[in-house]
Amino acid sequence: MTEEQQPRIKIDACFSPHLYPVYADGESIVVIIDILRATSAICTAFEHGAEKIIPVATVDEAREWKKKGFLAGAERDAIQVEGFDFGNSPFSYMGDVVKGKTIAITTTNGTQAIDAAKDAYKVVIGSFLNIDALCEWLIHEQRNILLLCSGWKNKFNLEDAIFAGAVTEALTSNNDHFKLGDACLALKYLYQMAKQDPYKFMSQASHKERLARLNLKKDIKYCLTPNLTRVIPILKDGALVKMQAEEVLAKSVS
Amino acid sequence: MTEEQQPRIKIDACFSPHLYPVYADGESIVVIIDILRATSAICTAFEHGAEKIIPVATVDEAREWKKKGFLAGAERDAIQVEGFDFGNSPFSYMGDVVKGKTIAITTTNGTQAIDAAKDAYKVVIGSFLNIDALCEWLIHEQRNILLLCSGWKNKFNLEDAIFAGAVTEALTSNNDHFKLGDACLALKYLYQMAKQDPYKFMSQASHKERLARLNLKKDIKYCLTPNLTRVIPILKDGALVKMQAEEVLAKSVS
Numbered sequence: 229m230t231e232e233q234q235p236r237i238k239i240d241a242c243f244s245p246h247l248y249p250v251y252a253d254g255e256s257i258v259v260i261i262d263i264l265r266a267t268s269a270i271c272t273a274f275e276h277g278a279e280k281i282i283p284v285a286t287v288d289e290a291r292e293w294k295k296k297g298f299l300a301g302a303e304r305d306a307i308q309v310e311g312f313d314f315g316n317s318p319f320s321y322m323g324d325v326v327k328g329k330t331i332a333i334t335t336t337n338g339t340q341a342i343d344a345a346k347d348a349y350k351v352v353i354g355s356f357l358n359i360d361a362l363c364e365w366l367i368h369e370q371r372n373i374l375l376l377c378s379g380w381k382n383k384f385n386l387e388d389a390i391f392a393g394a395v396t397e398a399l400t401s402n403n404d405h406f407k408l409g410d411a412c413l414a415l416k417y418l419y420q421m422a423k424q425d426p427y428k429f430m431s432q433a434s435h436k437e438r439l440a441r442l443n444l445k446k447d448i449k450y451c452l453t454p455n456l457t458r459v460i461p462i463l464k465d466g467a468l469v470k471m472q473a474e475e476v477l478a479k480s481v482s
Numbered sequence: 483m484t485e486e487q488q489p490r491i492k493i494d495a496c497f498s499p500h501l502y503p504v505y506a507d508g509e510s511i512v513v514i515i516d517i518l519r520a521t522s523a524i525c526t527a528f529e530h531g532a533e534k535i536i537p538v539a540t541v542d543e544a545r546e547w548k549k550k551g552f553l554a555g556a557e558r559d560a561i562q563v564e565g566f567d568f569g570n571s572p573f574s575y576m577g578d579v580v581k582g583k584t585i586a587i588t589t590t591n592g593t594q595a596i597d598a599a600k601d602a603y604k605v606v607i608g609s610f611l612n613i614d615a616l617c618e619w620l621i622h623e624q625r626n627i628l629l630l631c632s633g634w635k636n637k638f639n640l641e642d643a644i645f646a647g648a649v650t651e652a653l654t655s656n657n658d659h660f661k662l663g664d665a666c667l668a669l670k671y672l673y674q675m676a677k678q679d680p681y682k683f684m685s686q687a688s689h690k691e692r693l694a695r696l697n698l699k700k701d702i703k704y705c706l707t708p709n710l711t712r713v714i715p716i717l718k719d720g721a722l723v724k725m726q727a728e729e730v731l732a733k734s735v736s
Contacts, residue, residue, distance in 0.1 A: 240637075241638075243497060243638065243665075244501055244504065246500075246501060246504060247498055247500060247501055247636070250498065250500060250635070250636040250637060251637065380664075381504070382501070382504040383494075383504060383505065383663070383664070383665075384495075384497065384663075384664050384665040384668070385664045386664040386667060386668060389664070389668055408686075409637070409638075410634075410637070410638055410639045410640040410643070410687055411497075411637075411638040413640060413686055413687070414638070414640060414643055414668070414672050417671065417672055417675045418668050418671055418672065421671045432662075432667055433664055433667070
C-alpha cells in the first residue's frame with residue numbers, strides 16, 4: 229500500500245463525559261484527560277510502582293473497596309473526602325505508600341469519564357506527565373483516537389482542552405495521516421496560544437480562584453510538567469494497569 | 483453603585499444541544515447559533531419581512547404545519563426534504579415569498595438547539611448577519627449569557643465556535659464587566675486566529691467536503707457576512723418573532 233492510499237486516521241475530541249455517547253464508535257482508542265488532577269495522579273501512582281488502580285464512579289463504591297482492605301482515594305470538588313487514604317493530589321500518590329499496591333479511586337470528573345468510556349476499544353490515561361510516551365504509542369497503534377476531556381462537572385475546561393491540543397499537535401507535527409475533527413482543529417490553535425507558558429495561560433481559567441483558595445499552585449505546576457514518566461495506564465477488565473511504552477514499541481520493531 | 487461594585491456578567495458557551503441541561507440555569511439569555519445555515523436563514527427571513535417562524539424538532543411536525551396551510555421548511559443532512567417549500571439555504575428565505583408569512587421550520591441541528599433551550603429566560607437567534615445588533619442588545623440586557631452552538635449532530639463544529647468567539651470578543655473588547663467561562667476564553671483565542679479570513683479558516687472544517695459536494699460556497703460566504711440586518715429573532719410562546727434592536731435600545735435611552 230503506498231503512502232497515498234493509506235487510510236487516514238481520525239482524531240477527535242469530546243469536551244464532556246456526558247457527551248461521550250455522541251462520539252462513541254466502539255472502535256477508537258479513548259484517551260481520558262483530567263489534568264487537574266485525576267489523570268496526573270494516576271500516572272504518578274504507576275510511576276511510583278502502584279500495581280493496579282480501580283476507578284469507581286461513586287464515593288460509596290470507593291468506601292466498599294476500603295472496607296475490603298484496599299487503599300482508596302476519593303475527591304469531590306477538589307477536596308479529599310474524609311476517611312480516605314488519598315484525594316487526587318499527585319503528591320500523595322508517591323513513594324512507598326503506593327508501591328505494589330492496588331488502589332480504588334473516585335474523583336469528581338476523571339473517573340466519571342473512565343466510567344463513560346469503559347466499553348471503548350481501548351481506554352488509556354493521558355496527562356502532561358506521560359505525553360510523549362502516549363503520543364508515540366498512539367502513532368504506533370494506527371487507530372482512530374478520541375480525546376475525552378473530563379472537564380468540570382461535564383462542562384468544558386481549559387486545562388483538559390490545552391492538553392488535548394498538545395496531543396493533537398504532537399500527533400500531526402510530523403505526519404499528515406491524521407484527519408482532524410473540528411474540535412481538534414480548534415484545540416490545536418488553542419495550544420499554539422498556550423504552549424509558551426501553559427501555567428500563565430491557565431491562570432485565566434474559570435476555577436483559578438477555587439484552585440488558588442485551595443493552595444494548589446504546586447499541584448498545578450507539577451501537573452503541567454511534561455514527560456516525568458513513560459508509563460501509559462490502560463484499562464483492563466475494569467482496572468487500570470501499567471503499560472510501558474518501551475515494551476510495546478520494542479515488540480513492534482522486533 | 484460604583485463601577486467596581488457592579489456584579490460581573492457571566493458569558494459561557496455550550497458546544498452541543500445535548501449538553502444544554504448541564505449549562506441551563508433558567509436565568510441566562512440563550513443565544514442559538516447554527517451558522518451553516520439555520521440561524522443565518524432565520525435572520526434572513528425576518529430581514530425580508532417574515533412575520534413569524536415556528537421552529538419544530540421533527541419533519542413530521544413541520545409536515546403538520548404544512549397541511550394546515552402554512553409555509554414550511556425542512557432540512558436534514560444539509561438537503562431540503564421533499565415536499566417542503568424550503569430547505570435551510572438563506573437564499574430561499576428572501577423576497578416576496580416570505581413577506582408577511584408564518585413559516586414552520588425544522589433543521590438537523592439549529593431547531594434542535596432551540597427546542598433544547600425553549601424554557602430559558604430568553605432565547606434569541608444569532609448569526610454573523612445580525613452580530614452587531616445582537617451584541618449591542620446583549621450588553622443592554624445586563625444578564626448572564628449562554629452561547630449555545632448547535633454543532634453537527636451534537637458534535638462540536640468550527641463555524642458555530644468561531645461565531646461564539648466573535649460574540650465573546652465583541653462583548654469584552656470595550657468593557658471588563660464580563661466574566662468568561664473557560665469555553666469562551668478558548669473561543670476568543672480561536673476567533674483571533676480566524677477573523678482575518680473566516681472563509682479560509684472554515685475551509686479546514688471537517689465537513690468541507692460535504693459542503694463542497696453540495697455546492698454551498700455561495701451560502702457559506704453569505705452566512706459569514708457580518709451585519710446585513712439589525713433584526714434579532716426572539717422566541718415568544720414557541721414561535722420566533724422579530725425584535726428590532728433599535729426599538730429596544732431607543733426605549734432604554736428615552
